[in-house]
Amino acid sequence: MLRAALLGLADGVILFDPGLRLILCNAAARHRLGWVGAPPRRGLTLASWLDHAGGLDPAERSVIREHCAALLAGDAAPAPGRDSAAAEKDLAFGDFTLRLRRLDGQGIMISLATGGDDGEAALRDPLTGLGNRRAFQAALAAALARAESEAALLLLDLDRFKHVNDSLGHPVGDALLRLVAQRLRASLRAGDTLVRLGGDEFAILLPRAEGAEPLAERLVDLLSRPYLVEGHLANIGVSIGIARAPADATEGGMLLRRADLALYAAKAAGRRQFCRFRPEMDARAQARQALETDLRRAVALGQFHLYYQPLLEVASGAVIGFEALLRWAHPTRGMVSPTEFIPLAEEVGLIVPIGEWVLRQACRAAASWPETVLVAVNVSPVQFADGARLLRAVDEALAGAGLSGMRLEIEITESVLLHDAAETLAILHDLRGRGVRIAMDDFGTGYSSLSQLRSFPFDKIKIDRSFVSEIEGQSGGKAVVRAIAALGASLGMTVTVEGVETEAQAHFVASSGGHQMQGYLISRPVPADDVAALLARLPARTARLSHETRDGI
Amino acid sequence: MKQELYRVVYCSRVRLSGPPAGIVGHLRHILATSRRNNVRADISGALLFANNCFAQTLEGPRVEVERCFERIQNDPRHSDVTVLEFGPASAREFPKWSMGFAGEPGAAHDPLAFVVFEGAFAGERPESGSAVLGLLHGLVRREEAWALA
Ligand SMILES: Cc1cc2nc3c(=O)[nH]c(=O)nc-3n(C[C@H](O)[C@H](O)[C@H](O)COP(=O)(O)O)c2cc1C
Numbered sequence: 001m002l003r004a005a006l007l008g009l010a011d012g013v014i015l016f017d018p019g020l021r022l023i024l025c026n027a028a029a030r031h032r033l034g035w036v037g038a039p040p041r042r043g044l045t046l047a048s049w050l051d052h053a054g055g056l057d058p059a060e061r062s063v064i065r066e067h068c069a070a071l072l073a074g075d076a077a078p079a080p081g082r083d084s085a086a087a088e089k090d091l092a093f094g095d096f097t098l099r100l101r102r103l104d105g106q107g108i109m110i111s112l113a114t115g116g117d118d119g120e121a122a123l124r125d126p127l128t129g130l131g132n133r134r135a136f137q138a139a140l141a142a143a144l145a146r147a148e149s150e151a152a153l154l155l156l157d158l159d160r161f162k163h164v165n166d167s168l169g170h171p172v173g174d175a176l177l178r179l180v181a182q183r184l185r186a187s188l189r190a191g192d193t194l195v196r197l198g199g200d201e202f203a204i205l206l207p208r209a210e211g212a213e214p215l216a217e218r219l220v221d222l223l224s225r226p227y228l229v230e231g232h233l234a235n236i237g238v239s240i241g242i243a244r245a246p247a248d249a250t251e252g253g254m255l256l257r258r259a260d261l262a263l264y265a266a267k268a269a270g271r272r273q274f275c276r277f278r279p280e281m282d283a284r285a286q287a288r289q290a291l292e293t294d295l296r297r298a299v300a301l302g303q304f305h306l307y308y309q310p311l312l313e314v315a316s317g318a319v320i321g322f323e324a325l326l327r328w329a330h331p332t333r334g335m336v337s338p339t340e341f342i343p344l345a346e347e348v349g350l351i352v353p354i355g356e357w358v359l360r361q362a363c364r365a366a367a368s369w370p371e372t373v374l375v376a377v378n379v380s381p382v383q384f385a386d387g388a389r390l391l392r393a394v395d396e397a398l399a400g401a402g403l404s405g406m407r408l409e410i411e412i413t414e415s416v417l418l419h420d421a422a423e424t425l426a427i428l429h430d431l432r433g434r435g436v437r438i439a440m441d442d443f444g445t446g447y448s449s450l451s452q453l454r455s456f457p458f459d460k461i462k463i464d465r466s467f468v469s470e471i472e473g474q475s476g477g478k479a480v481v482r483a484i485a486a487l488g489a490s491l492g493m494t495v496t497v498e499g500v501e502t503e504a505q506a507h508f509v510a511s512s513g514g515h516q517m518q519g520y521l522i523s524r525p526v527p528a529d530d531v532a533a534l535l536a537r538l539p540a541r542t543a544r545l546s547h548e549t550r551d552g553i
Numbered sequence: 554m555k556q557e558l559y560r561v562v563y564c565s566r567v568r569l570s571g572p573p574a575g576i577v578g579h580l581r582h583i584l585a586t587s588r589r590n591n592v593r594a595d596i597s598g599a600l601l602f603a604n605n606c607f608a609q610t611l612e613g614p615r616v617e618v619e620r621c622f623e624r625i626q627n628d629p630r631h632s633d634v635t636v637l638e639f640g641p642a643s644a645r646e647f648p649k650w651s652m653g654f655a656g657e658p659g660a661a662h663d664p665l666a667f668v669v670f671e672g673a674f675a676g677e678r679p680e681s682g683s684a685v686l687g688l689l690h691g692l693v694r695r696e697e698a699w700a701l702a
Contacts, residue, residue, distance in 0.1 A: 179623060186627055225626045226636045228561060228619040233639045 012112030018105065020046040020068060032096065032112050032122055034138020036145050054141030055123070055134050060093050064100075064110075067091060071102045096122045127174055128181035130202075131195035139193040139205050140252040144245055151205060151245040152212035155259040156184075156219070158200035159237035159271040168232050175229045176236070183222050187215065203259075209244045216240045216274035224272055239266040240274035248277045261285055288344065294330060295341055295350055299357055304328055306361050307525035310534060311376065311496060311518050314510050318539045321374035321409065323518065324362040325525045326354070342380070351380045356393040363401035363408065365528045370540045376409040376439065381416045387427040394431065405435030411462065413441050417452050428456050439496070444484060453491060460516075461488045465499025468519070471508050478508065485513040556614035560642035561622055562682045564608040565631040579630065580656070587652040596621055597647045599689040602656030607631055608685045612645050638682030646686060655689065 012029030016022055022044040030039065034055025046068055050061040067089050074087070087102040101109045123135035131139070143151040158180065165173030177200070184194055184202060193205040206212060223238040241263025249255040258277040266275035298304055308322035328336040345351040359377055366375035383390050398405055410431060416424055428438055439460035440453070444467060453461070463484050470477025481497065488495035497509045500519030509517050526534055569579050580602060591597065596613035609625075611618050626634060647653050 182623070183627060221632065222627070225632075225634050226563075227626075228622045228636070228639055230619075231559070231615055231640075233636050 012110075014049075014110040015103075015107060016046060016068070016110070017107040018072065020072070020108070022046075022049055023107065025049070029110075029112055034123070034134065034141065036138070036142045054138035056093070057137065060091075063091060064098065067100055068108055071100055071108060074102065125196040128178055128196050130181050130185075131193065133195065133197050136193070136195040136197060136203055136205070137252070139195070140256070143193075143205055143207055144250065144252050144255065147246070147250055149245060149250075150209040151207055151255070152209050153243050153245075153255050153259045154204040154206070154212055154216055154219075154274075155197075155241045155256075155263045156202040156204070156223075157239050157263055157267065158223070159239055159267075161200040161236050164234045164236060168230075168234065172230045172232055172234070176227055176234055179227050179229060180223060180236075184219065187218060187222060209247065212242045212244065213274070213276065216242055220272060220274055237272040239263060239271045241266055241277070242274060243277040258282070291341065291344060292348055292350075294333070295345060295348075298328055298330070299354060303330055304354070304357065305527065306358065306365065307527055308365070308375075308531055309518055309525040310523050310538060311516050312522050312538070313516055314514060319373060319535060320516065320540075321376055322366075322369075322531065323376040323411070323525075324358060324365070324378075326358055326378075346380055346382045349382065351382045352386070352389070355380055355383050356397075359393050359397040360400060363397040363403045365531070366407055367401040367403050369531065370535065371407075373535075373540050374407045374409055374437070376411055378411045378441065379416075381413065381418075384412075384416055384424050384427060387423060387430070390427060391430055394434065394436065398434070406437075408435075409437040409439055409460070411439045411441040414443070414445075414452060417455065421455065425456055444480060453487070453493075458491075458493050460494040460496055462496045462498055462518075463514070465519075468497055468499040468505055468509075469501075471505050472502070478512075481509070481514070482512040489513055556616065558612060558642050558645065559615040559618045559640065560610060560612040560638065560646070561618055561636060562608070562610045562638040562685050563622075563634055563636045564606055564685060565634040567602070567605045567607060568630055568632050580654075583630070584652055584654055590621065590624075591651040594621060597645050597650050597652075599647050599650055599653035599655070601685075601689050602654070608689060610646065610686060610689055612642055612647065615641075637685055646690065653689075 012026065012032045014022070014025045014029050022040055022042055024042075025040050027039075029035075032055070033053040036052050036054040040049060040052065046065060050056065050064060053061070056064070071087070071089060087104075089100045091098045091100065096112060099111045101111070103109055123131055123138070125132040140153070143149060161173070161176070164176060177196075180202070181194075181196065184204070188194055188204065191207050193203075195203050195205075197203050204215070206215070219240060220238055223236070227234045227236070241259045241261065243249060243255050243259035243262060245255055248258045258281070261281040262275045262277040265281055266273050269275065305327045307325045307327050309325060310319045311321045311323060312318070313320045326338055326342075328338075328341055330336050342351065345354055359379075362375045362377045366373070369375075379390070383393075394405075394408070394410075397403075398408065412428075432438060437459040438456065439462055440458045441462050442464045443461045445464045461484065463481055467477045467480045467484075471481065485495045485497075494515045495513065496516040496518060497514045498518050500506050500509060500517045500521050502521060505519075506517060506521055522538070523534060569576050584600070587600070591611075591613075594613060594617040596611055596617055598609060598611040598613075601608040611621055613621075
C-alpha cells in the first residue's frame with residue numbers, strides 16, 4: 001500500500017536499497033527526469049537507472065552517484081568531525097532540486113521537490129510554452145536510445161532578432177518570440193519535438209532522418225515573412241543547421257555539435273538559409289580551433305611584430321608619422337595575414353590583450369623617433385566594449401614609454417560607432433582629453449554616413465584604398481576621393497589617402513586636396529629597426545606637433 | 554474599452570497554379586473564409602487579385618488585425634509578403650466590406666496594377682501603401698458584383 005501511494009505521488013520519488021538497487025521510481029520522477037525507455041524494474045543499479053534519466057547531463061549524473069555513495073558511506077561509519085546527522089543532501093540542478101535522504105539502514109530516497117510547480121513546468125519554457133533545454137536533452141536521449149535510431153536535428157537561430165529587441169523593446173521582442181513559436185508549431189507533425197533552447201534559439205527534433213531539408217526550406221520562408229506585433233512591423237529571418245542520425249552522429253552530444261557547425265556555416269553563408277552538416281565542417285572547425293590555440297600563444301612566444309608605414313604630408317613632402325601594422329610570423333604557418341587572424345581574435349576576445357600589446361609596443365617605438373613624428377595605432381571595436389580598460393591601456397602605454405598623448409593617433413573603423421554610440425563617444429572624448437588624436441579609418445567602405453562624421457570631431461579621415469586604386473580607371477574613384485576630401489576639409493578634418501602606389505595617384509591626391517598620403521609609392525611598412533634609415537631618406541617634418549583641430553571640443 | 558483602429562496594407566505573390574476555374578475556386582474559398590472570420594473580428598478591408606499578385610488591406614482593432622495577418626502569413630497560397638503600411642488609422646476605407654474583392658482570374662494583365670505592384674515590391678517608394686490603397690478603392694467599387702458573389 002505504501003508502494004502504491006508512493007507510485008501515485010505527484011512529487012517525484014525514487015527509492016534505492018542499501019546496495020543501491022532500485023526499489024521504486026514513480027511516474028512523476030520518470031517524467032521530470034526525462035525517462036527513456038520502459039518503466040524501470042526493481043533491482044536496477046543506480047548507474048543504469050541514471051543512464052535512463054535522459055534529462056540529466058553526464059556531470060549531473062556523476063554528482064548524484066557520488067553523493068549517494070557518500071551518504072551510504074556516512075551511514076556505515078560517520079566520519080569523525082563530520083556531522084553524522086548529515087543524512088540529507090540537496091542537489092540544485094538549474095531549474096530543479098533533487099533531495100537525497102539516507103533512510104536509516106534502509107537505503108536512500110531521492111525526491112524531486114516540485115516547489116509549487118507541477119512537474120511539467122520544469123520542462124517548459126514559460127515564454128513560449130514550448131519545451132526547454134532540459135526537455136530537449138531528454139528528447140534527444142530518447143530519440144537516440146538505440147544505435148540504429150533515425151533522427152534529424154534542426155538548430156534554428158533567428159537573424160536580426162537582437163536588433164528588433166533592442167529597437168522595439170523587450171515586451172515586443174517577447175511577443176515576437178511567441179509568434180515565431182506559433183509559426184514553428186504549426187509546421188510540425190505529430191511526434192516532432194520543438195523546444196526553445198534560450199534567447200532566439202530553437203531546436204526541432206524529427207524522429208526520422210528524411211524530410212529535414214524540405215522542412216528547413218519551408219521554415220526559412222515562413223519565419224522570414226513579416227510580423228505585425230504590438231502595433232509594430234518586424235522583419236526577421238532564420239538560419240538553420242541540420243544534422244542527421246545515424247549518418248552524421250549516433251550520440252546526442254555529437255549530433256548537437258554537428259548541427260551547430262552546420263548552423264554556423266549557414267550564418268557565415270549570409271543567413272536566411274539552411275545548411276546540412278558536411279564532414280569538411282569538422283575539419284574546418286578543427287583548423288579554426290588550432291589557429292585559436294596558436295593565437296593564444298603568439299603574444300607570449302613573441303611571434304607578433306609591428307611594422308611601420310610612413311604617412312607623408314602632401315604640402316611639405318615630410319613624414320609626419322607612422323601607422324603601426326600588426327604582423328604574425330608563425331614558425332610553421334609562415335606570415336599569417338591579419339585578415340585571417342584579426343576576426344578570430346575579435347570573436348574570441350583575444351584582440352583585447354593583443355591590442356594592448358600593440359599600444360605598448362608602438363608607443364615605445366615612437367619614443368625613439370624625432371619628437372615631431374607621431375604613431376597611429378588601430379583599435380578594434382571589441383576594445384571599445386570595455387572603455388575603462390582601453391583608457392587604462394592607453395595611459396599605461398603612454399606612461400611606460402614616456403610619450404606625450406599628442407604623439408598618439410588612434411584609428412577606428414566606422415563600425416565602432418554602430419554599437420552603443422553614446423558610450424563610444426564618451427570614450428573618444430576621454431581619449432581626446434589626453435591629447436590623443438582620433439582618425440576614422442577605411443572611410444567610405446562600410447556604413448559611412450555624414451551623421452557619423454558629425455557625431456564626433458575626428459581629427460582625420462582616411463579614405464579607403466579601394467577608391468584610390470580606381471583613380472586611374474573610369475569608375476567613380478576620382479569623384480569619391482574629391483568629394484571626401486572636400487567634405488573633410490569643410491569639417492576641419494585632415495584627409496589622408498591610403499594605398500597610393502603610382503605617381504599619377506599621388507598627383508591626383510595632391511590636386512584634389514588630400515592632406516596626407518600613405519602607400520607603397522612612399523614606402524612599404526618596415527620593421528621598427530628600419531625606421532631610422534627611412535627617416536634618413538625621407539625628411540621628418542620640422543614643425544612641432546600641436547593640436548590642430550577645432551577648439552572648444 | 555474600444556480599441557484603436559489600425560490598418561495594414563500589403564502585397565504578395567500568388568502561389569496558386571492550375572486552370573482559371575481552379576483558381577476561381579481557391580479565391581472563392583479564401584473570400585468565404587475571410588468574410589466569415591472578419592465579420593466576427595470586426596475587420597473590414599479589400600483584396601485585389603491581379604497580375605499574379607495579391608494586394609490586401611485589413612482594418613480593425615489592432616489585436617484583431619495582427620491576429621488575422623498572422624493567420625494569413627501562415628498561408629502557403631501566397632509568398633513574398635511585403636508590408637507597405639501598418640499603423641493607426643483615423644477611419645475605415647472599406648466600412649461596407651468584410652472583404653471587398655477585385656480581380657478577374659485569367660483576364661489580361663491590368664497595366665495600372667502592374668505599375669503599382671512593381672513599385673511596391675521594389676520597396677523603394679514610400680507612397681506605395683497609399684497607391685495600393687487607391688487602386689483597391691477604385692477597383693473594388695468598379696467590381697461590386699464580384700464582391701457580392
Ligand atoms: C491573399 C490571402 C488573403 C486572405 N485574407 C484573409 C482574411 O482577410 N481573413 C481571414 O480570416 N483569412 C484570410 N485568408 C485565409 C487565411 O490565410 C487562413 O486560411 C484562414 O484565416 C483560416 O481560417 P479558418 O481557420 O477559419 O479556416 C487569406 C488568405 C490569402 C492567401
